[in-house]
Amino acid sequence: MDARSELGDFLKSRRAALRPEDVGITPPPNRRRVTGLRREELSMLAGVSITHYTRLEQGRAPNASDGVLESIARTLRLSDDETAHLKDLARPAVASSRPTPPRVAHASASARQLLTAMSDVPALVLDRHNDVLAWNRTGHALLAGHLAPESPDTSATRPNLTRMLFLDEQYQELFTNWNEEAQLGVASLRLVAGRHPHDRCLAELIGQLTMNCDEFASRWARHPVRTCTSGVKHLRHPMVGPMDLSFENLVITGASGQRLIAYTAEPGSPSEAALRLLGSATAPMVEDPTAVRRRHEVQQCMPAVQEICGGPSAQRARHPRTGRDNKHPPGR
The missing domain is CATH 3.30.450.180 (Beta-Lactamase)
Incomplete structure (x- = not known):
């Protein structure tokens, strides 16, 4: 981002947003082509020379003081955020010298x-x-x-x-x-x-x-x-x-x-x-604790049930490919 052009565009947009009547200026009827304040009017109201203000708006005054910038901000009726933004744009070297934090790819x-x-x-x-x-x-x-x-x-x-x-x-x-x-x-x-x-x-x-x-x-x-x-x-x-x-x-x-x-x-x-x-x-499905407890109780009872019903020997599982009894592998 070109801070010099951004500064000029920002100041022009704020000058255009103020009518002369808003700051106590009565312009001659039917003789005004500029929307908002002229540079000369703003510089006069802010107590800044027209030469200095013009250089500032053109991005050629990198050492503007806080006093000058704050006077311009007051005249333009800038908010605190807008005033801070004006200072960042007017002194890009200062903004650039701030340590720019590295971009962190993930939340901690x-x-x-x-x-x-x-x-x-x-x-x-x-x-x-x-x-x-x-x-x-x-x-x-x-x-x-x-x-x-x-x-x-x-x-x-x-x-x-x-x-x-x-x-x-x-x-x-x-x-x-x-x-x-x-x-x-x-x-x-x-x-x-x-x-x-x-x-x-x-x-x-x-x-x-x-x-x-x-x-x-x-x-x-x-x-x-x-x-x-x-x-x-x-x-x-x-x-x-x-x-x-x-x-x-x-x-x-x-x-x-x-x-x-x-x-x-x-x-x-x-x-x-x-x-x-x-x-x-959108909450994740959580199983009923009572159902979990009952399933656990059933699992604990299964050995006794198998014993009553004839135990595992009654119906031994067969290997799906060989058909052999899984309890007695080949070679044993």
């Missing part, structure tokens, strides 16, 4: 144990690219029951939630508010891409989505930026119907860029009942 053993222990709570482990490294039984049933349970185990079959959001129709149909989910997916990917401008896997993912999905390309061009650590997912599950589930992102300490996402429902709500039903419907 402890993370997998945690997923298993919380089997009644849908949960999965993601990396910073939104690749699914592992999920538990209910997590798989909730989000991707149409995929094989073992699909996260290899890189060739590993699901990516952002890719699925735009290219997997069955996953898309889960969300009753897909437009909001799509916007959030693009915005969070923008934030990660700004932090890791030289991440080849991220660049490949963005390129693939841009080439194969016009909806993604259109949203990506608007430069939304937002982090997402918690919230509510509004789902319509094909097996159990509508659910409103809260989710939390938990950073896995010691695992490079990995996080665990868990989904819960409000106690006593219809969503909790639906989630419980989903867990029951």
Whole structure:
């Protein structure tokens, strides 16, 4: 990703989103061709020279200070996430100098144990690219029951939630508010891409989505930026119907860029009942303990039954090919 062009595009998109009236400027009637703020207007409001701002927007001011960037961010009314993104783009050398964690191919053993222990709570482990490294039984049933349970185990079959959001129709149909989910997916990917401008896997993912999905390309061009650590997912599950589930992102300490996402429902709500039903419907078959005990008792009684009925000698098994008595092999 070219941070210089990304910076210019980001600033232009934010200038275009602000009307002069929003910042106290009254433009002359019928004499304005520019949508949003002009460079000169923004530089004046931010207290930055037009020359310096122009160089910044063109990616030719790599040493912009925090003060300058924060003044521009305030003028553009950027959120905290957008301000952090602006700094990453404006100083790509700083972003590039951050230690980029190596891509870990699998979830740790402890993370997998945690997923298993919380089997009644849908949960999965993601990396910073939104690749699914592992999920538990209910997590798989909730989000991707149409995929094989073992699909996260290899890189060739590993699901990516952002890719699925735009290219997997069955996953898309889960969300009753897909437009909001799509916007959030693009915005969070923008934030990660700004932090890791030289991440080849991220660049490949963005390129693939841009080439194969016009909806993604259109949203990506608007430069939304937002982090997402918690919230509510509004789902319509094909097996159990509508659910409103809260989710939390938990950073896995010691695992490079990995996080665990868990989904819960409000106690006593219809969503909790639906989630419980989903867990029951997808639970592995467990044999009735009473039936197991009775079978064990029967097996213990079998020697006595055989003795009463004449013992094994009454009907000795014959070798399927030779027809000889298995109790007395040839040569004995």
